[in-house]
Amino acid sequence: MENAKTESDPKFISIEGIARRYPAPGGGSTTIFEDLWLPVQRGEFVCIIGHSGCGKTSVLNILAGLEEPSDGVVVVDGQAISGPSLDRAVIFQGHALLPWKSVIGNVGYAVSSRWRKAGRAEVEERARRFIDLVGLKGNELKRPAELSGGMRQRVGIARALSIEPKILLMDEPFSALDALTRGTLQDEVRRICKSTGQTVVMITHDVDEAIYLADKIVLMTNGPEAMIAEVVENPLPMERARDSIHREENYYAVRNHLVDFLVSRSRTFKAEMPAGYDRRHPPVVRLGRPPEPAPAPANTIPFPVIASARD
Structure with missing residues (x-):
């Protein structure tokens, strides 16, 4: 498979302003999510986390071509998605x-x-x-x-x-399995994707699963009218072992940040939106390392205090 990352291919998947609305009883419509923007590079493993009702599965179905967005478009490898594909x-x-x-x-x-x-x-x-x-x-x-x-x-x-396939889409594939089997399959998926360079977008409710598998973790606010709050870059090394990952520097900084979002900030983010928030360029959170300058108008939010306090 030719799935290696390249500098000339920064947006292998480009989610551009998609929305999903459904008819509401008595007329009108219910907006599940609105104006989502997200780039995914070739070879990245991206996990999407959020509470039930935020539209995670709808996002995955739109990527798969099983649903059409109410607004916006998804472009994969330069082509707009218009239906299911073996890619x-x-x-x-x-x-x-x-x-x-x-x-x-x-x-x-x-x-x-x-x-x-x-x-x-x-x-x-x-x-x-x-x-x-x-x-x-x-x-x-x-x-x-x-x-x-x-x-x-x-x-x-x-x-x-x-x-x-060019993209592997996974909708909580291990959620119905016992803990031991789930862990074994997570190991297998990580081994396979790492060795093949497979591009993956996965939905999960499991914070530890996301930390173990993902390069980036996308956090969605509560629905209806959900939005992408931020994208957390996983600072853990690519070589990760299940039995020792909790000893990695910054592991608890990342885990605490994700849990804090799911417990409280997923409900309050829209009311307490950071100054300068741009839906087209969701903030990128880099825990436990110096902030990197981002090209305008991208909005980078470093959290070095959190990382150092929880190490």
Whole structure:
């Protein structure tokens, strides 16, 4: 996959002024979110966090082409999204596997949808490669009913990756799993995305999951009329280990900042909006390191006091 970051491609995904409105009982409409702007670079892992009702899933569905925005547009690799595409693979909370097909049948079905002229041997070889990638070698002939929940979700991940998408979209893919299985799959996803340079946008309610996986964490205010409050750059090193990440410098600075937002600032942000806030350039928060000058009119908010106080 050619997913390496390049300086000439700063906005691989460009969310430009999107809104989502629904008809309200008795007339009028309810605005879930309004005027969202967000750039995502090629190869970035971005997590979106916010309370239920802020429109996170709607944002993901618009990225997938499953919903149309009420306003605005999303541009991916220079092309405006106009519907679903095999360039954008989605992993939902449920695995959505075909129950009558085996593991290799489910993954092979995705492969043959992407490469319609590929022969049976080529489809099978590619399917086996991605089944092996997610650690399911030896389970190729099992059907979903014979697999555990975590194994089914692995099949879903293999199926999504097998079409070599430009973007991997994930809607809380591990939320229904037990803690041990969830941690194992988080490790697998991080390993795969790091080794392939896959661009990922993921929704989660789990602060620790976001800190472990993401390069950037997008914080959304409460809905209705939700907005992007800020984008937190993850200062932790790329090489992270689950059993020692809590010992990393700035880990608690980041975690406390995210929890504080979800507990209080997500409700009060609109009423206490920072001076100079610009929806087109949501503030970028860099915890635990000196503030970096941002080109106008971008709005950079450093928090060195918070970082030093909580180390």
